[in-house]
Amino acid sequence: MRERLTGVRGLYRAGYRSVLAYRADLWFGIAGLVIQATLTVVVWRVLYAGHDEVAGIDRSTAVSYAVLAAAIQAVIMPWQFSSLPFRVLRGQIGVDMMRPRSLISQNLAQAVGTMVGRLPIGVAGLLTGLALGGVQPPRSAAGLGLWVISMSLGIANILIVNLLVSMTAFWTLEIGGFMIVYRFATAFLSGALIPLWFMPGWLQPILGWLPFQAQMYAPLSIWFGTRDGVLGVLALQVGWVVVLFGLLQLVWRRAVHKVVVLGG
Amino acid sequence: MIEVDALTKEFSRPDVRPGRFAGTRSLFTRARKVTRAVDGISFRIDAGELIGFLGPNGAGKSTTIKMLTGILVPTSGTVTVAGQVPWRDRRQNARTIGAVFGQRTQLWYDLPLRDSFGIIRDLYGMDAATYRTRLGEFTELLGLDEFIDTPVRSLSLGQRMRGDLVAAMLYAPPILYLDEPTVGLDVVAKGKIREFVAEINTRRGTTVVLTTHDMDDVERLCRRVIIIDHGVLLYEGDLESLKARYVTTRDIVVHATEFDLTSVASPFAEVLTAGPAKATLRFAPATTSTPKVVHDLTSRYPITDLSVLEPDLEDVIRQLYTERRTG
Ligand SMILES: Nc1ncnc2c1ncn2[C@@H]1O[C@H](COP(=O)(O)OP(=O)(O)OP(=O)(O)O)[C@@H](O)[C@H]1O
Numbered sequence: 001m002r003e004r005l006t007g008v009r010g011l012y013r014a015g016y017r018s019v020l021a022y023r024a025d026l027w028f029g030i031a032g033l034v035i036q037a038t039l040t041v042v043v044w045r046v047l048y049a050g051h052d053e054v055a056g057i058d059r060s061t062a063v064s065y066a067v068l069a070a071a072i073q074a075v076i077m078p079w080q081f082s083s084l085p086f087r088v089l090r091g092q093i094g095v096d097m098m099r100p101r102s103l104i105s106q107n108l109a110q111a112v113g114t115m116v117g118r119l120p121i122g123v124a125g126l127l128t129g130l131a132l133g134g135v136q137p138p139r140s141a142a143g144l145g146l147w148v149i150s151m152s153l154g155i156a157n158i159l160i161v162n163l164l165v166s167m168t169a170f171w172t173l174e175i176g177g178f179m180i181v182y183r184f185a186t187a188f189l190s191g192a193l194i195p196l197w198f199m200p201g202w203l204q205p206i207l208g209w210l211p212f213q214a215q216m217y218a219p220l221s222i223w224f225g226t227r228d229g230v231l232g233v234l235a236l237q238v239g240w241v242v243v244l245f246g247l248l249q250l251v252w253r254r255a256v257h258k259v260v261v262l263g264g
Numbered sequence: 265m266i267e268v269d270a271l272t273k274e275f276s277r278p279d280v281r282p283g284r285f286a287g288t289r290s291l292f293t294r295a296r297k298v299t300r301a302v303d304g305i306s307f308r309i310d311a312g313e314l315i316g317f318l319g320p321n322g323a324g325k326s327t328t329i330k331m332l333t334g335i336l337v338p339t340s341g342t343v344t345v346a347g348q349v350p351w352r353d354r355r356q357n358a359r360t361i362g363a364v365f366g367q368r369t370q371l372w373y374d375l376p377l378r379d380s381f382g383i384i385r386d387l388y389g390m391d392a393a394t395y396r397t398r399l400g401e402f403t404e405l406l407g408l409d410e411f412i413d414t415p416v417r418s419l420s421l422g423q424r425m426r427g428d429l430v431a432a433m434l435y436a437p438p439i440l441y442l443d444e445p446t447v448g449l450d451v452v453a454k455g456k457i458r459e460f461v462a463e464i465n466t467r468r469g470t471t472v473v474l475t476t477h478d479m480d481d482v483e484r485l486c487r488r489v490i491i492i493d494h495g496v497l498l499y500e501g502d503l504e505s506l507k508a509r510y511v512t513t514r515d516i517v518v519h520a521t522e523f524d525l526t527s528v529a530s531p532f533a534e535v536l537t538a539g540p541a542k543a544t545l546r547f548a549p550a551t552t553s554t555p556k557v558v559h560d561l562t563s564r565y566p567i568t569d570l571s572v573l574e575p576d577l578e579d580v581i582r583q584l585y586t587e588r589r590t591g
């Protein structure tokens with residue numbers, strides 16, 4: 001295990017250094033998110049003008065949710081594809097397959113690195129929200145701890161699903177349409193755009209069992225303490241990560257036979 | 265070291281027939297078109313060999329190399345590399361082989377060359393001391409120090425190729441595959457790369473499989489060659505016998521300053537061109553020895569300069585390829 005981790009440590013480094021290599025992008029990302037966070041606070045306050053609660057959620061929770069979701073998305077997006085399809089298209093996949101580490105661990109390590117590289121953007125967004133009084137901090141230190149665990153599970157979920165979906169590229173290179181459907185679905189189902197509180201009642205139980213809500217909605221609801229049975233939420237998140245990771249291995253084992261390394 | 269038996273690879277892709285609604289029809293049809301890129305080739309390569317793997321465009325060289333490296337699964341036939349089936353024991357195999365594909369890079373595009381080497385060190389679990397000495401040695405051999413801290417995206421093709429070569433040899437794999445490592449390089453860069461390849465082959469005993477369209481690469485580096493076309497084996501053997509088999513004539517060029525060579529003639533050779541100062545004659549070394557022709561010409565004409573042209577590998581290959589195409 002230890003050796004495995006040192007093996008892909010380099011790729012993790014490659015991930016965040018690649019982000020830092022484009023410093024201007026990083027600065028623009030920070031500036032963009034600060035503006036977005038500010039506007040979010042202002043707009044949601046206007047939306048709530050005259051109401052104390054909408055769907056049982058008070059104003060400050062709704063605003064905090066929107067700002068936090070934006071900050072997390074800047075670091076890692078639930079509907080982002082991994083670099084895999086691009087590498088298949090360019091024949092770069094051949095290089096990855098000649099490494100002494102599995103393609104899955106290489107890919108995940110690099111994705112984690114990229115995420116860490118983008119962390120400053122999310123932190124800037126969060127600080128803006130706090131400064132404007134738009135973001136409520138978690139209710140207790142324990143709440144914060146639970147959130148960290150839940151968010152980590154959410155991130156693991158996002159990374160695995162992204163890679164899983166990206167593996168379609170081994171079967172067909174025309175994944176553009178599929179990508180749009182996937183994006184649209186996860187953007188809503190994960191609760192990244194709109195909190196699942198606002199979804200119609202009949203839809204909520206279905207969403208609750210899907211893997212997508214475990215990506216963003218679960219950690220965010222733990223942050224606000226708006227959800228009972230936190231342990232149940234965490235258990236469901238763990239369950240999904242295990243199932244999805246198993247599925248990922250399975251799909252990869254079939255994909256190996258489908259790999260066509262283009263070019264040369 | 266490398267054993268290949270009846271190796272075959274077929275690619276299939278949707279068959280799009282031209283015509284109205286071709287795109288829409290292809291959504292519903294299951295017709296597929298099969299190309300056989302490699303068609304039952306067999307050969308073996310011994311440890312320590314530096315072998316040229318040749319063939320015209322589209323012959324199936326890259327496809328074969330991809331199967332040898334384990335990144336493509338063969339349709340049928342077997343491959344064993346250092347006792348392993350490359351595509352099945354992919355991670356084991358990774359430590360046995362290094363590869364440079366001239367058309368693409370294994371380096372990290374956004375990072376300085378040095379960072380790429382560091383990542384490879386981690387991936388292969390190299391210890392710090394070995395890494396440092398080997399990188400130092402290679403840096404000197406290939407003159408990397410000028411650009412080792414430059415991001416790969418800003419490197420010239422020749423610099424990048426040198427970087428790729430180091431990346432492939434850093435963990436000292438016993439086998440190195442080179443697929444067109446000199447494509448698009450200038451004379452000096454080519455020279456550097458050849459020197460490096462020759463060095464690791466002789467000094468370290470690395471087995472090298474070299475694919476190239478540059479016959480200079482082959483003449484300078486390879487004793488033995490494997491030639492394929494349309495996925496089948498055309499020739500396997502040493503370079504000298506290949507030349508002897510295909511080049512049955514040799515040309516001799518003579519110069520004279522005080523004499524008009526227009527009417528030059530010899531009982532042993534056929535005149536190809538004859539001008540006042542220079543003439544070219546052709547003879548068959550199998551029936552007439554070179555000294556005999558040279559003696560005949562120099563004794564009868566006041567010749568100032570004379571040269572016998574070595575058989576040109578380029579011509580041999582051209583002859584081999586066209587013969588195959590027409591016959
Ligand atoms: N992914 C693929 N799908 C369909 N056909 C392919 C694929 N890859 C290669 N081929 C076909 O297989 C044949 C052999 O290709 P390959 O790349 O092995 O040739 P090569 O000998 O390396 O040629 P070159 O000297 O031009 O690099 C070609 O006819 C090519 O069109």
Ligand SMILES: [Mg+2]
Nearest residue numbers: 264325326443
């Ligand atoms: Mg090729």
